[in-house]
Structure formats: C-alpha cells, structure tokens
Amino acid sequence: MKFYEVLVGGDEGPQRRLRVASPTDVQAADAAATLMRTHEAILSIRQSPDDGLQRADAPPPRTQAEEASEATPGMAAKT
Template sequence: MTMKFYQIDLEQGGVTRTVRVPSETDVQAADAAAPLMKAGERIVAIRQVVDDGLQKADALPPVSQAESFAEITPGAAAKGPPPTS
C-alpha cells in the first residue's frame, strides 16, 4: 500500500482542532491520531489530503498489526535463543 496523508478533526466541548498524520488507510489514520488526542477528545472527521510533497505530519505512521505482535508471534517464539554448543 501507499502512504497517504490524512487530516483528522478532533472535538471536545464544541472546540475543534485539526491534526495531520501519514497512514496507509483511514482506519490506521485514526490509530496514528490517537496519541495526539487529549482526554475527552473524539474524532469527528477523517479526510485524505493531497500529497503535494510539502506535507507536514503531526505524528508518525501507525505500526501495522503484524509489527505490533512481532515479538509474541509463534514464529518469533519458535526461534528462541540461539543454540549453545
């Protein structure tokens, strides 16, 4: 998939603010915006914006589900420590 840029509108008590995040999908864009949210804020809009090459992001792209579980997956567990002689 291709990295895109999204504008996320966050609202709390009638006050809205906007953050920009890079992401491959709009669902992952919400994940990328989560660390930027203040207590009590909610996402009210997610819009993809045109990448003009000058985009500034407020957060890093979210990690994929596979990346987040890499340390605990059976494949990683099966490797275990290197054998000793």
C-alpha cells in the same frame, strides 16, 4: 502512504486538526489517537492531497505484524 487530516475535539470544546500519514483512513484514526487529549473524539477524517510538502503531526501507525512481534518475537517474520 497517504496523508489524512483528522479533526478532533469535544462537543462543546475547541477542535483541532491533526495531520497524519497512513495507508488507510482507519489506520489514520489509530495514528491520531496517540495525539488526542482526554475527552476528545474523532469528528472527521479526510484524505489530504500530497503536494510533496506534507508534514505529519504523528508517526504512521504500526502494522499488525509490528504489534505482534512484541508478544511473539520472530513469529511476524515467519508469516
């Protein structure tokens, strides 16, 4: 798991930095989306070095198998 810093905000509004744990930068955007407010957009995503003290603002994003298991219980385990 890697740590990412996601900068969110609006064109004219304030910007916020969110820290998330994720295997990829694309999934980091998914994790940050759970913390975003109305009219905020992702402005940048960059990987942060893991110094052993990193804390995430959001849980890691769910995998596709975890998301599919709600719709089709048991199918995710068969793949």
